[in-house]
Amino acid sequence: MPLAGGSFATDANTIVDGIARWIDSAPLRGLVDRFGGPWPDGNLAAVLGGLDDFSGRYWDFRGGRERPEAREPDLDPVTTASVRAAADALGLVRAVPPARARYAHLLVLGGLAHACLRRVAYAAHLLRRGVRVAGEVAVLGSFRPLSEAERRTLAAAGVTGGDTEVDALDAAVRLAFGVSRPAEQDGLDAGHPHHSWSSRTYRPAGTPPVRVLAAPSSEPERRRAHTADTQRFWAGHARLASGDEVLLVTAPIYVPFQHCDALRTLALPYGCGIDTVGADPAVPDLARLPEPTLTPGRYLQEIRSAIRAMRALYAASTADA
Structure with a gap:
C-alpha cells in the first residue's frame, strides 16, 4: 500500500x-x-x-x-x-528501496541502540551503492539515557562508554563511515537533557558531511525530544528549500508513522518532498548487527x-x- x-x-x-x-x-x-x-x-x-x-x-x-x-x-x-x-x-x-538516485539530504532517525547501529549502517550502504546526496547526511537523536540492555547490545558490537541515544548514534557513524573524530562540534549544555542540544559533524572521505544531532524537547517539562522534535530541530540548522527531496531512513515497522511526522514537520512548512524507507535486513552489512x-x-x-x-x-x- x-x-x-x-x-x-x-x-x-x-x-x-x-x-x-x-x-x-x-x-x-x-x-x-x-x-x-x-x-x-x-x-x-x-x-x-x-x-x-x-x-x-x-x-x-x-x-x-x-x-x-x-x-x-x-x-x-x-x-x-x-x-x-x-x-x-x-x-x-x-523494506522498500529508495525511489530516487539523488536527494538533497539524507536523514537517519534514531531509536534504540540496535536501531541506531542498523539504520546508520544502511545509510552508509545506500551511499556506497550510488545514492547521491547534495547536502548532508543528518543522524537525528536525543539525550535519552540508554538502558542496560542497550549497553549490552552496543558492547556486543564493540562499542563501550556511551550513555545516551546520541552517543549510540555517534558510535554507529564512526563504525559505518570509518571516522574517528568530528571536524566540527557545537551545542548547549543547559543543565538538563530535555533542554540541551549537541551537533557533531564528520567529513568522511568520498561521502557528504555526516552530522550527528541531539535535539532538545519542545515540551521539556513533560518529556524528552521525540521524532518530530529532532526533525524540526534539524530543519532549523539545514538550508532547506522548497522542492528539496529528503530521504528518511528508519525501520520498516516505523515507516508509516515517521513518514507522516516528516510530512507534518518538513513537507508542509518547507515544501520538501519526503521519501521514507526502512533499513533492509537482507543487506549484508546489517546481517551481523542485532535485530x-x-x-x-x-x-x-x-x-x-x-x-x-x-x-x-x-x-x-x-x-x-
Whole structure:
C-alpha cells in the first residue's frame, strides 16, 4: 500500500487524500473488526479520532512507557495471523528501496541502540551503492539515557562508554563511515537533557558531511525530544528549500508513522518532498548487527502510532481550510 500522504507530496489536498486511502483500507477495517470494534462514523477527522480512541483501548501496550517496556498481549493464533497480514499490507513489514538516485539530504532517525547501529549502517550502504546526496547526511537523536540492555547490545558490537541515544548514534557513524573524530562540534549544555542540544559533524572521505544531532524537547517539562522534535530541530540548522527531496531512513515497522511526522514537520512548512524507507535486513552489512523480534503486539502498537501521526498530519494539513 502506498504511504499515507504519498512519497514526495507537499500539497495539503494530496496528503489528505493519501491519509484517507490508508485509513479507509480493507486491512485496517478488517483489523478493527477482528478486535470487536465498530468502524467510527463521520468524516475523516471523526474517523481518525475514533480510531485513535479505539487503538488506545486495544492496541496501546506501552501505557506511556518506552517501547522496550511495552507488554505483549496474549492473542490467539488466528488473531496473530490477522495482525501480521494487516501489518504487511499497511507497509510495516517489508523494506522498500529508495525511489530516487539523488536527494538533497539524507536523514537517519534514531531509536534504540540496535536501531541506531542498523539504520546508520544502511545509510552508509545506500551511499556506497550510488545514492547521491547534495547536502548532508543528518543522524537525528536525543539525550535519552540508554538502558542496560542497550549497553549490552552496543558492547556486543564493540562499542563501550556511551550513555545516551546520541552517543549510540555517534558510535554507529564512526563504525559505518570509518571516522574517528568530528571536524566540527557545537551545542548547549543547559543543565538538563530535555533542554540541551549537541551537533557533531564528520567529513568522511568520498561521502557528504555526516552530522550527528541531539535535539532538545519542545515540551521539556513533560518529556524528552521525540521524532518530530529532532526533525524540526534539524530543519532549523539545514538550508532547506522548497522542492528539496529528503530521504528518511528508519525501520520498516516505523515507516508509516515517521513518514507522516516528516510530512507534518518538513513537507508542509518547507515544501520538501519526503521519501521514507526502512533499513533492509537482507543487506549484508546489517546481517551481523542485532535485530529485535517483531511481535504482534509491536505491530499493533505501531499501527496505533501511524493512526495518531495521521491524525496530527490531517489537523496540520487542514488548519487553514
